Amino acid sequence: MKNIAKNYEIAKEIYAEYGVDTDKAIEIARRTPISINCWQLDDLTGFENPDMKLSGGIEATGNAPGKPKNKDEYMKHLDTALSLIPGNTKLALHAVYSDTKGEKVDRNQLEPKHFAFWVDYAKDKKITLDFNPTYFSHEKADSGFTLASKDKEIRDFWIEHGKRSRIIGAYFGKELGVPCITNHWIPDGYKDTTIDKLGPRERLAESLDEIFSEPIDPKYNIDSVESKLFGIGSESYVVGSHEFYTNYVAYRNNCILCMDAGHYHPTEVISSKISSYLAFGKELMLHLSRPVRWDSDHVIVVDDELKAIMEEIVRNNALDKVHIGLDFFDASINRIAATVIGARNARKALLMALLEPTRMLKDAEYADNFTKRLALLEETKTLPFGLVWDKLCEMENVCGSEWINNDLF
Secondary structure (H helix, E strand, O other): OOOHHHHHHHHHHHHHOOOOOHHHHHHHHHHOOEEEEHHHHOOOOOOOOOOOOOOOOOOOOOOOOOOOOOHHHHHHHHHHHHHOOOOOEEEEEEHHHOOOOOOOOOHHHOOHHHHHHHHHHHHHHOOEEEEEOOOOOOHHHOOOOOOOOOOHHHHHHHHHHHHHHHHHHHHHHHHHOOOEEEEEOOOOEEOOOOOOOHHHHHHHHHHHHHHOOOOOOOOOEEEEEEOOOOEOOEOOEEOOOHHHHHHHHHHHOOOEEEEEOOOOOOOOOOOOOHHHHHOOOOOEEEEEOEOOOOOOOEOOOOOHHHHHHHHHHHHOOOOOOEEEEEOOOOOOOOHHHHHHHHHHHHHHHHHHHHOOOHHHHHHHHHOOOHHHHHHHHHHHOOOOHHHHHHHHHHHOOOOOHHHHHOOOO
16 A cells, blocks of 8 residues: 555655645646547547448547447446546537437537536536537538538538537536637548649638637637648648648637647657747647557557647646647547546646756756756656655545556456
């Protein structure tokens, strides 16, 4: 049995030598919201249509046993996952997780009432909600185009879906007292050589302008737009690229940018981009994922990039400007455990960043003492982070490392 109190006092004393207040670090790590993605639990099947086939470049690989067979089983799996995740948790929903009580309701007809049970659930579990319109896995997305489609009827359908999604997001924000991030990602693009790259982007800008035309109080809903480099079926050209959305956000000023860790070139990382937006006072939404050679949505681990992302946020005092969310779905392992592993790792990496002796490191850097900066960075790698993590878990009434003894394994 771990002696958490005794171990923590030792760790607290060690970190204090580096000018780090572990109590404060734990407090901030506990209260910082991290938005976990609901779709890891069922491979993004949702409740709209149990027989729905994923499309739009969306793919959950693997066939591990345990995928929930219905909504009731899904909710039980979610209960289990939440019981093992410490800290202030948000749950990011997709529009296909509606409850229409058996009535056929298309996505351009969705209303807050179709998500009322989620509000009740969130209040019961003391969590809050984010939202995502589902611009894929639908017959009106079969062409590979939605908001950038040449067909006005198709565009209008998805524009209405986007508008209604914002209303649902605002409903979540009003009911739960925390702004909902409504994140818009579309699969639009071409598989092969593309001649007209401008036309689709002009149509996308017009569609987004219409979706965001009705102002919504940001204390209830904040919209974000998510870029991608390529997808399955859009390897040569994606309409909603990083450059497109960066410019759209800057010039329209009606939404914020979402960066997904898997949506860039294999050697490109989002940690290096964060400060460029903070320099101009921009808010950001992040989707933390782990690409392996491509946007493969592996469960996040505490690797160099995850740590670097959290360090950039903490070093720049940007926890109020950067919204942290997860986006992965792996069907090759237990889906509940995958949700828990990813969520715990995100908060672990956040706590690690909060325990960094940033003041000492900046002092060395400002003094041009780069030797001390490097030496100090290396010394921090062996500080007793795990003892502080155990204390955080105890304070949250959540298992520490012993959670791996759970029946999920």
